Amino acid sequence: MSRRSIILSLLVITVIITAAVTAYYMYRPNAARVDKFHQWMEDPASHSDWKLAAKSQCGAAPFLFPTDGLGGFLWGDPMGRGHIHQGIDIFAGTDAGVTPVIAAYPGYLTRLPDWKSAVIMRVPDDPLHPGQQIWLYYTHMADPNGNSFISSEFPAGTSEKLIEAGTFLGYQGNYSGDPNNPVGVHLHFSIVEDDGTGKFKNELDIDNTLDPSPYLGLPLNGYENHDQVPFCGTAVE
Ligand SMILES: [Zn+2]
DSSP, X not given: XXXXXXHHHHHHHHHHHHHHHHHHHHOOXXXXXXXXXXXXXXXXXXXXXXXXXXXXXXXXXXXXXXXXXXXXXXXXXXXXXXXXXXXXXXXXXXXXXXXXXXXXXXXXXXXOTTOSSOEEEEESSOSSSTTOOEEXXXXXXXXXXOOBOBOTTSOTTOOSEEEOTTOEEEEOBOOOSOTTSOXXXXXXXXXXXXXSSSOBOOTTSGGGEEOSHHHHTOSOOTTSOTTOEEETTEEEO
């Protein structure tokens, strides 16, 4: 092999590896929904038909919709770097600390002592799987520095406080844990399984969660219809 062909081969290999890595991280099957999400964030007013309303209930679905906004990232959506989304992200299209979040269902609210942006609610009897205990997790309710937007009714350390569906929990925020890289203003809402001993499992793993869409009466999850956003009983092309 000549020196020139070795250099050429190395160059080709480098280009192929770079392209493969880029494709792996950049390609998303939900790209069309992500595009709608960007349109919404730029100008929510011009896409008001995509907005789901807080406290609304879709047909016979058991849960109230927990906040206003677009269901931009669904349960099962790929989030990059191999992470699969384990809840639904609802983006108000407003500033942080403005758009209320309410309880989707009655339950017992807990906020661990070090939780700045999250609460979790124990639901002893899953309305879709009677006899099974589930947990409803609500997060990102703080500003980038961790100043909480959670209702003063639920200070850090709150444990097992019984609340009704529709109770005000706090406001959508953009807390990510890193003040220099806040998330877009939204609520992350997920349904976490019980570990069988009365504790919630690790909510970061999709295997420990349930698809919230049937509980909210939404027709889509992240594995279906990637060009659509969910809407009550139907989907918007
Ligand atoms: Zn999320």
